Amino acid sequence: MMCYCNKKPILVVAWIADNPGRRFYGCPNYWVGQKCRFFQWRDDEICERVKVLIPQQRQRIIQLEAKLAECKKREKVAVVGSAYNIFQHTTKLNPNIFIVIIKKSKSMFTK
Numbered sequence: 001m002m003c004y005c006n007k008k009p010i011l012v013v014a015w016i017a018d019n020p021g022r023r024f025y026g027c028p029n030y031w032v033g034q035k036c037r038f039f040q041w042r043d044d045e046i047c048e049r050v051k052v053l054i055p056q057q058r059q060r061i062i063q064l065e066a067k068l069a070e071c072k073k074r075e076k077v078a079v080v081g082s083a084y085n086i087f088q089h090t091t092k093l094n095p096n097i098f099i100v101i102i103k104k105s106k107s108m109f110t111k
């Protein structure tokens with residue numbers, strides 16, 4: 001299969017309301033600009049139920065990924081915060097621990 005530019009077509013995913021997630025073959029210059037009009041569906045037609053379901057689930061995934069990213073950010077802050085608290089607490093009790101921590105972190109980087 002070749003497009004009208006005589007190049008191997010690329011697989012593209014349509015995200016329009018009538019064809020959410022339906023794949024088709026298009027000109028490899030599809031995203032570049034100088035594309036030809038080659039077009040061929042790869043997937044079968046999508047039923048009405050799935051046309052509603054796919055965009056809903058896609059939206060849900062986007063929302064959950066945003067929440068996950070926010071949780072990871074908060075977790076990082078919490079870990080750094082508690083590590084700092086432990087560090088402050090232990091160095092108050094025994095200043096030698098501070099030296100041990102420095103030695104250990106130096107050996108981590110020199111290995």
Ligand SMILES: [Zn+2]
Nearest residue numbers: 003005027036
């Ligand atoms: Zn082409």
